Amino acid sequence: MRRYLLAAACLALCAPGAGIAQEPLNTSEQAIADFFAQRDVKRKQVSAENGDPYSMVWLADEIQKQKGGDWLTAKELVPFRVKMYMGAIQAGYAPAYDRMAKMVLEGRLPEGTKMDALDFYRQGAKLGDIDSIIGYARMAQDDFTCSICSKGDEGELLLSYDNTADGEKRSLKELHAASMEKREAAARIYQRERSEFANTAIALLSSDAAADDSNAQDRLARIYLNGIKRPALTRYATYESASRDYFILRPDTAKAKPILERMAAKNDRAALQLLADLYLVGSYDGFPQDRARFIKYASQAADGGDMAFAYKLGHTMVAGQPFGTDFDLGAKYLYMAHQAGRADATLDLAFMFSEGRGVPQNMTTSLALFEEAANRGSAKAAQFLADYWREGMGGTVNPLRASVWQKKADELKANEQRGSETMDLLKALAN
Structure with a gap:
């Protein structure tokens, strides 16, 4: 315990081992001392001590990055990291909120709850921090985010509620009725809180701060496409059925389209990928199977350097499903992906030359391509x-x-x- 307190004190003072005589350092203490001995770290310490919130966050991030791999060391770093992040928060530095939320969710602060993490994200998001906005939205989509939620031994959702008899003497029938009322009240709390979180997430993802962020807009579009489902609360509300779907937020695909098209016009890779897939599959309202639009967005992604979509476009056009074949277009994009080193594209080209599909049959070329695909890791080749x-x-x-x-x-x-x-x-x- 004395060693731990020494380490914690050193961390809190940002000057481990300075001017005090102590017994030889253990491995964790030495790792911490080595960190603070670095020239860059010393410079950042001075800035942090002068109130620079960026340096505070840098120090907390860097000590975890360099020395937090071992569990014991990581545990000993917590007092210092919390001090730095909270100092940055007091200085109004938005990214520090995201860091504190993550510490809570990682279990670094055992007293912290999911609601504490959500509140850190909310405060950072209000200041325009994009990581906090996305973190809040991710938690809002989580079935287990609410003030009365916990996870059962088999991963099931549990809602807490007062199951006492309130000190009154009641019949079994009265106790059962009271219990059902409390269960249903818990279900209503769950629905109300999750709805509030979902609506807040939509507002944050739609804000000016998130308008041009690829990850934020991709998440917003996917929420509109799929909605936010929730489990059936059958153990709390007898009127619910396990055989139907329940939503915190229902899909609204019409709102997804302008988001994706706006981002695609900026050559945003995530938007191009999603639009290409939507028009390839055709399973969402407003996004029917559409050959021209699939080719448009997939080729735009491929021409922008996305070799996964170069392969997808090439393979789709050569296989002929679901739009029929276009061997010239297919070969063009398969060759592009092959040149980039993709084994699956090399394999497709090998089969084309083996079968004479869209190209003259040539077993010499085919075998060379099969060997190249195999050497790139293709078990099929x-x-x-x-x-x-x-x-x-x-x-x-x-x-x-x-x-x-x-x-x-x-x-x-x-x-x-x-x-x-x-x-x-x-x-x-x-x-």
């Missing part, structure tokens, strides 16, 4: 080559080449499986 040489598709059976490519295919499939498992784990943790 490696498997094709293994089968090609094993079965003698070109008229020659070559067991040795088949074995080499089969080994490569198996390795790539295993890598893809591990990558898929990692993504599933990350998604589960995010939820």
Whole structure:
């Protein structure tokens, strides 16, 4: 405990170990002392001590970045980081609110609640901080953001309410009726608070401060497209049904279109991607399947350097679904993505030359492309080559080449499986 108090005191004073005799530093204390010994840090300390809020936030961010990887060290940094962020907040520096909200949500401040984090975001958002605006909107979309919300052991939404008998002697029927009234009251509180948060989020995302920010406008457009759903509160309100959808904010796709078109006119990548996908799929009101608009937005994204959409446009035009084929356009964008190093585009070109689809059939070119795709990480390309040489598709059976490519295919499939498992784990943790 003495070591921790020493470390905390050093952090709070921004001058660890200065002028005092103490026992040798442990690993965490030494890491902290090393941080404050850096020339850039010393300069920022002077500015922070003179009241510069930017330097305060810089110091708190940088000490976490450099020394916060180890859990114990990260814990010992909390007093200093809080002091710096709160000092910046007192000086009216908007980005500090976002930092404090994140500390609460990360569990750095055990006494902090989700509502505290939401309030930090709200205050930063009122000052025009874009990270705070997006942070507030993200929390407003979260099922578990409200003053009476918690998460059950199986991830279910729980609402707290007073379940006592109020000191009165009541029959079981009366207790049951009182309990139902309190449950329904909790459901109404949940709906009311979530609605207030959603409306505030819309106002913040629609503000001048967020008008030109890609992430903010993308989130606003997606809210209008999909609405904000909420769980059915069947355990609190008997009139609700688990078989229907409930919304905090209903979709309003007509409001999404001008946002996306305005951002697309500025070559905003997120808007171009979303518009291209909307006109490709055609599942939203106001956004039917539209070949010309899909090509317009996908090509605009691709020509602006988005190789994922260069591949998507090329693949769609060569595959012919859902708009029919355009081999010239498809080959153009597949080649663009292939030149940028995308294995999936190289694989598509290999199949085109293998099958003579839109280009003259040429197995020499095709095999070279299959090998290039496999060397770029395509398990499908490696498997094709293994089968090609094993079965003698070109008229020659070559067991040795088949074995080499089969080994490569198996390795790539295993890598893809591990990558898929990692993504599933990350998604589960995010939820």
